[in-house]
Amino acid sequence: MLQKLTRAPFGLTLPSFTLLLMVFGVPITSLLFMSLNAPDWSFVNYQRFLSQSANIYVLLQTIEISIGATAICLVIGYPTAYLIVTAPERQRTVFIVLVLIPWLTSGLVRTYAWTVILGDHGLINNVLVASGLASSPVPLIYNRFAVFVGMVHIMLPMMILPLLSVMYNIDKSLVAAARSMGARPFTAFWRVFLPLSLPGVRSGSLLVFVGCLGFYITPQALGGLRETMLSKLIVNQLLVSANLGATAATAFVLLAVTAVVLSIFGLDLSGSRERVRGAVGTKRRSWLSAQGAMGRWFNELGTSWRASRWQRQLYRAAAQVRWVEFAGAGFMTVVMVYLLVPGLIVIIMSFSAGDFIEFPPSAFSLRWYVAFFEDSTWTTSLSNSVEVAIDVALLATATGTLAAYGLGRMSPQSRSILTMMILMPITFPVVIVGVAAYYGLFHLHLIGTKTGLVLAHSIGANAYVVVIVAATLANFDRRLEQAAMSMRAGPLRTFWRVTLPLIRPGILGGAVFAFIASFDEAVVTSMISGYSIRTLPLRMLENVTQQIDPSIAAVGSLLTLLPVLWLFVLYVLYWRSRGKPQRAHAQAEA
Amino acid sequence: MNEHVKSAALAERKVSAKMSDCVEIEFRAVTKLYGALAAVKDLSLSVRRGEFLTILGPSGSGKTTALMLLAGFVAPTSGDIVISGRSVASVPSYRRDQGIVFQSYALFPHLSVRRNLEFPLEMRGVKAANRANQVGRMLDRVHLADYADRMPSQLSGGQQQRVALARALIADPPFLLLDEPLGALDRKLREQMQIEIKSMHREFGKTTICVTHDQEEALSLSDRIVVMRAGRIEQTDTPEALYDRPATRFVATFLGEANLFEHSEFELRTDLDQPPNTVAIIRPERVRIAAPTAPTCPDQHLRQAVSGTVEDMIYAGPLRRYQVRVGRSTVVVREHVASGQKIFYPGEAVRLDWLRSDLRIVAE
Numbered sequence A: 001m002l003q004k005l006t007r008a009p010f011g012l013t014l015p016s017f018t019l020l021l022m023v024f025g026v027p028i029t030s031l032l033f034m035s036l037n038a039p040d041w042s043f044v045n046y047q048r049f050l051s052q053s054a055n056i057y058v059l060l061q062t063i064e065i066s067i068g069a070t071a072i073c074l075v076i077g078y079p080t081a082y083l084i085v086t087a088p089e090r091q092r093t094v095f096i097v098l099v100l101i102p103w104l105t106s107g108l109v110r111t112y113a114w115t116v117i118l119g120d121h122g123l124i125n126n127v128l129v130a131s132g133l134a135s136s137p138v139p140l141i142y143n144r145f146a147v148f149v150g151m152v153h154i155m156l157p158m159m160i161l162p163l164l165s166v167m168y169n170i171d172k173s174l175v176a177a178a179r180s181m182g183a184r185p186f187t188a189f190w191r192v193f194l195p196l197s198l199p200g201v202r203s204g205s206l207l208v209f210v211g212c213l214g215f216y217i218t219p220q221a222l223g224g225l226r227e228t229m230l231s232k233l234i235v236n237q238l239l240v241s242a243n244l245g246a247t248a249a250t251a252f253v254l255l256a257v258t259a260v261v262l263s264i265f266g267l268d269l270s271g272s273r274e275r276v277r278g279a280v281g282t283k284r285r286s287w288l289s290a291q292g293a294m295g296r297w298f299n300e301l302g303t304s305w306r307a308s309r310w311q312r313q314l315y316r317a318a319a320q321v322r323w324v325e326f327a328g329a330g331f332m333t334v335v336m337v338y339l340l341v342p343g344l345i346v347i348i349m350s351f352s353a354g355d356f357i358e359f360p361p362s363a364f365s366l367r368w369y370v371a372f373f374e375d376s377t378w379t380t381s382l383s384n385s386v387e388v389a390i391d392v393a394l395l396a397t398a399t400g401t402l403a404a405y406g407l408g409r410m411s412p413q414s415r416s417i418l419t420m421m422i423l424m425p426i427t428f429p430v431v432i433v434g435v436a437a438y439y440g441l442f443h444l445h446l447i448g449t450k451t452g453l454v455l456a457h458s459i460g461a462n463a464y465v466v467v468i469v470a471a472t473l474a475n476f477d478r479r480l481e482q483a484a485m486s487m488r489a490g491p492l493r494t495f496w497r498v499t500l501p502l503i504r505p506g507i508l509g510g511a512v513f514a515f516i517a518s519f520d521e522a523v524v525t526s527m528i529s530g531y532s533i534r535t536l537p538l539r540m541l542e543n544v545t546q547q548i549d550p551s552i553a554a555v556g557s558l559l560t561l562l563p564v565l566w567l568f569v570l571y572v573l574y575w576r577s578r579g580k581p582q583r584a585h586a587q588a589e590a
Numbered sequence B: 001m002n003e004h005v006k007s008a009a010l011a012e013r014k015v016s017a018k019m020s021d022c023v024e025i026e027f028r029a030v031t032k033l034y035g036a037l038a039a040v041k042d043l044s045l046s047v048r049r050g051e052f053l054t055i056l057g058p059s060g061s062g063k064t065t066a067l068m069l070l071a072g073f074v075a076p077t078s079g080d081i082v083i084s085g086r087s088v089a090s091v092p093s094y095r096r097d098q099g100i101v102f103q104s105y106a107l108f109p110h111l112s113v114r115r116n117l118e119f120p121l122e123m124r125g126v127k128a129a130n131r132a133n134q135v136g137r138m139l140d141r142v143h144l145a146d147y148a149d150r151m152p153s154q155l156s157g158g159q160q161q162r163v164a165l166a167r168a169l170i171a172d173p174p175f176l177l178l179d180e181p182l183g184a185l186d187r188k189l190r191e192q193m194q195i196e197i198k199s200m201h202r203e204f205g206k207t208t209i210c211v212t213h214d215q216e217e218a219l220s221l222s223d224r225i226v227v228m229r230a231g232r233i234e235q236t237d238t239p240e241a242l243y244d245r246p247a248t249r250f251v252a253t254f255l256g257e258a259n260l261f262e263h264s265e266f267e268l269r270t271d272l273d274q275p276p277n278t279v280a281i282i283r284p285e286r287v288r289i290a291a292p293t294a295p296t297c298p299d300q301h302l303r304q305a306v307s308g309t310v311e312d313m314i315y316a317g318p319l320r321r322y323q324v325r326v327g328r329s330t331v332v333v334r335e336h337v338a339s340g341q342k343i344f345y346p347g348e349a350v351r352l353d354w355l356r357s358d359l360r361i362v363a364e
């Protein structure tokens, strides 16, 4: 019996791992072999890749763009996070919601918004030409500038959220202590706050960097042909060429770049983190430390979720000089405008009554929404998306919850390794996940089927659910389970009657994120769907650059308003359920 | 008539004494290793039916582990645990019959007080109507009838404690396990709850094993106390015996205060011979303090007297605590405050004396 109980945690992760191995693990391993020309074993595919200067050019450009976008995100994100953390409580909550909304909005819609704003006949050029400031449209799009504008816009929340979570946990008394020892505000910041916030800088930068490496839709839509990313190359190869070995080699080059840059970057700043960990007393097995950098990379993802614990009171820098306040307010305004205005423009445009897209609209109507719902190609794709997303949410929530529950019952060593594996689909550049899933589903004859789409989306969604449910379980008091068992409730009844009701908010939150992840997915979908199943993002993708069909504005508006709905759902799930224990706490202390 | 009642009661008590001789719970050489660390080492212990036994020890001494072993949440590395004559080492906790009060109560936060109390009955398949009855009676018993529909978070600490106790008792388990039951309460409430627990123990007669590091709690609640140290049992005895005749220096100093005569400059005169590796101790309240010139008592030949200087005097309500320097060692004296008593101030010379029979020899 005891043996059964100790083996059970691994059993609970089985559904997750079956899914993961089938769609990701096995195919990526055989792709690796294939890229190495197994069973003959040679580096032919890699040599061929590296021998073409065009490939090297794209590779370097990918790294360049990713580093550039990460740096810009950091430069904008750090002060933003700092200002949010030092803002008064109520403003802070508002700011966080404002950062979350674009984070939850479809990246496709945001890219579309920028084509509308930056295009040759876009908003800015219209204003410039109409006002006579420019005689002909200024080239704002199809260049590196537009790529950065679009990518930073999408990645900025990913930088801000981990920074926020780390900054919130910096003990406010430390800064105060430095000040009391005579450090001036800036010195206190430089010597105390900044070093302590470095883990957040690391997490945010890694997340953004890896995210950028996997990008291809935004650079393609905003950068034109010259700004090709390696991921675009991979997708092209996959869909056009029959040589899977070559495609796999390209994918592994991208993965290698990811690993190399990350380990350099990871090692750089990890010193301070290790020291902090040492002080806390976390022991790390020596054989694990080789994979430490990797492991930390996999764990970064959790950081952005931990950001949601923002009830913490924080240190508000006292005695701020007036002009600093003004500068801060101005900066925040610019950042928030940058983050939110594109979405707003899409929403307003969608109510235009004109025959083509215009801003500001001369008259308002719902005609494009009507057009959307009357066009069966749009409604079919919408129902496809909803159907797939619901299936994904159901499947991933089931497998992810079981896995999170099992992981929580394991020894820390096995837990960290298994978690690492489960999170791969959301920590690897997305295009690599796509290639692997394509290959895996191809062998299962599931390309171009809804089942295939559901499976491909579920491996990532499963990871989100695991992260969220595990975070909820971490706050769950295991003694409640022991209490139930001491009252003769068996393991199943204990789970059903005690554990499940108490972690339900986390499970529902995980389901919501699984739904969003699937509903917005375009990269993997474009590779798996084989042109036969069109989801809403795919249908949008076809229209993003053309702007012929104004219904796309209506779609974009719907997709932008959805996150507000999701935020509301999450608010109801989390904040309300959290209110109760807090009150209990206050009473217990009183 | 009166005599008759008395003798009947006496007879009844004798019968129940016989009943209580049967062993309900037995630890047989139980060891629990965490890696190389023995959280509990070679623990052998018998608990009699109806007994209130307290496990007392400093932090990390293995008390919780011992309790968790008994509850079935932790499996012993070696040894066996026998409950009512049946080995339970391989029985999962949910197949055992026991009531547990957890340190932080572990009330289900999503269930009302009533539903919390119903839970153990439901798990045992009690019908809804009977459940309501039993819950009602139990709520009355713990004076919480008005709180039945509150959530645990809406109760005070003391009320939560009573709900936890009620929940552990309601399904009438043969024995009750309490893990630091009063640890989270303030002093006043703790005293109240001690009385409450004591009276419930008397009323329900449940075998109870309670873990605590609070010696006052242990002394006032228990029939017997087990003192643990580093995973081992140091001594098991009734509270009085434990305090009056500690077996080891650890027990003597952990339970109350003790003067140790280790390297005393004066020749200690005892009626007992002192084997090697032992030390003589005396409780501070057994030492008498007097002015050097005060007349001696008639029983002076049974006493030993030494002279010293008052170093410190603390007034603590009903007691006065002196610290007296005798040569190079310090002797603590505790004296009950009484009217007309002479008070000694730091620097004053005093004479201390004690009955030689009050000295105890304990192992190092």
Ligand SMILES: Nc1ncnc2c1ncn2[C@@H]1O[C@H](COP(=O)(O)OP(=O)(O)OP(=O)(O)O)[C@@H](O)[C@H]1O
Binding pocket: B034, B037, B038, B039, B057, B058, B059, B060, B061, B062, B063, B064, B065, B066, B213
């Ligand atoms: N799950 C565990 N893994 C490893 N070591 C443990 C574990 N549980 C307890 N220990 C160790 O076993 C020893 C005894 O622990 P236990 O919790 O039984 O002490 P305790 O007497 O209850 O202490 P306290 O009064 O602080 O609650 C301690 O040294 C503790 O560190």
Ligand SMILES: [Mg+2]
Binding pocket: B063, B064, B065
């Ligand atoms: Mg304990």
